[in-house]
Amino acid sequence: MKLLRNASFAAITALFCSSAFAQISASGQIISGTTFGTDHAFQFFNTSSNNQYITSLVWDLTPIGGFFDTTNTSPGTSSSPLRQSNQSDKVGAMFPNNSQQNGKSKLTINFAPNSFAAGEKFIFGVDTDYFSCLDCDGINGNGFVGATVKAIFSNGDARFGTYVLSQKAGFGSEVNIMAPVPEPETYALMGMGLIGLFAASRRKLK
Known part of the structure; x- marks a missing residue:
């Protein structure tokens, strides 16, 4: 889960940073x-x-x-x-x-x-x-x-x-x-990343 969370965070960060600093x-x-x-x-x-x-x-x-x-x-x-x-x-x-x-x-x-x-x-x-x-x-x-x-x-x-x-x-x-045109795979990875981050935050709260 940690690996998924890190990979997902990197993908999300890359997407938004590439838009901001294109x-x-x-x-x-x-x-x-x-x-x-x-x-x-x-x-x-x-x-x-x-x-x-x-x-x-x-x-x-x-x-x-x-x-x-x-x-x-x-x-x-x-x-x-x-x-x-x-x-x-x-x-x-x-x-x-x-x-x-x-x-x-x-x-x-x-x-x-x-x-x-x-x-x-x-x-x-x-x-x-x-x-x-x-x-x-x-x-x-x-x-x-x-x-x-x-x-x-x-x-x-x-x-x-x-x-x-x-x-x-x-x-x-x-x-x-400036914004890159996202590929379908990017949307899927972002979705997985958000789910992973949400699950991790719930475990911390518990």
Whole structure:
């Protein structure tokens, strides 16, 4: 039991410490206005301090009931496609085909190997809408609160974050991507660890 308790405590400590002191990270923000008809609504930064490249970013608008409206076909008929801003660094972005992306709640953008380096920014635009309000001129920046984004780095690390309201002028929401994406085995080990710690504390009380 002592061995289990020590191993579990180490795993739990490692999980939380890796989040707090992560050297692999990214951040993003979305403009305060509508995403419709822009090429700069989404802004992303590779904030890693250990020379890791970002190899892909995955947005998920499912939590807010949203989708990417990239073509003038159902579910939305007034759209603006994926396009990179000329203010963006040349990060080797590879956009999905607009016709294949249209109407989907998830968007994956891959980057050429060794292209999206630490310290660089990626800026792009695309129309987004709510399924509950088709063609409402796009989702405003503060409407993304609750949506998530995952970043995958060149060492294989996957990290995620959830958009929250932004206090930055001109932006509606922001996200910090630092927390590791836990594997199912990690959850199981944490559960065993908590059970072990609880049992040990009960024995001490007795």
